[in-house]
Amino acid sequence: MYSVKAILAVGLLLVAGIADAGRTQTGAIEISLRDQVRLQDRTFTLGDIAQLDGTDSRLVSRLKRVLLGRTPRAGASAQIGRDAVASRIDRLSPGISKRVTWKGAAQTRVQAQHHRYDRQAYLDAAQRHLDNWLGKRYKDFSAKPVGSYNDLQLPAGKVAIQAEVARRDRVSKRMCVWVDLLIDEAHYTTLPVWFDVTAKAEVYELQRDLSAGTSLKPHMLKKTKRDLAAVSGEPVAALTVIEGQRLIRDLPSGTVLTKAALQPVPDVIRGQKLQVKASVGKVTLIATARALEDGNRGDPIRVERLDGSDNYMARVLDTGLAVVEEDYR
The missing domain is CATH 2.60.480.10 (eubacterium ventriosum atcc domain)
Structure with a gap:
């Protein structure tokens, strides 16, 4: 109990x-x-x-x-x-x-919690990156920062910088380097740093005024040293580039020749005299005519008799040669 x-x-x-x-x-x-x-x-x-x-x-x-x-x-x-x-x-x-x-x-x-981060640190990083990028492509160049930049207020942590040229296909007068700031290996912010750039190299310029459609020859050009950052487009770097090429537009003397100003010379050029073949049964006739438009192999173009009395369609066979086919009669 x-x-x-x-x-x-x-x-x-x-x-x-x-x-x-x-x-x-x-x-x-x-x-x-x-x-x-x-x-x-x-x-x-x-x-x-x-x-x-x-x-x-x-x-x-x-x-x-x-x-x-x-x-x-x-x-x-x-x-x-x-x-x-x-x-x-x-x-x-x-x-x-x-x-x-x-x-x-x-x-x-x-x-x-934050601390002041000197702007010169990220400006120097951008400068080094752009100098390295330019140095791989040009012997004579310069790059100077433009614009105003401020010191930063950053949180506590280890700061690292990664830089990249914004446009990497060619040089230009104004170039931007994107600067990524990382805090303890994590992305914190991205800053643009702009530069005034010069990059000099040898190029070809026109020795005289040339009109659109001109087939280019080496004697029409001369070699000179120019600032490529001020040139719009990719300059022609070798005379082999102009072989079989003509101008797309009129260009004045002293113009730096760029690839964008060129186009292949067609097999038949407007105004050119050419041989035109026409077959009737087993009989083939060949006459001389004048092209009224440009054309390449396989293209249908309009041609006219040399006296201008008649015009008709023909298909381009080769340089200076065309044929009148059944469909065009």
């Missing part, structure tokens, strides 16, 4: 255990928001902006780790208030905000 004292002792222990369990389950949580914080990490948690107290240590620990948002960029700030915190923690455990006793500030101002 158990004594009355023993039974009462067990009862008191049970009641105490239930009470403790009730307090653990329904215990109050005290959240005291700070007026402002300066943070290093890219994101911030409730524990970063507030002091938390409560009887349930595991719950308090979980609440401290609740992610609230991203830390603003250096030089900027963000505000987060009690309502936003309550909404966020209720997602973790519905209704938990009703157990919170709020203290401290009504809202917290969040800022990033």
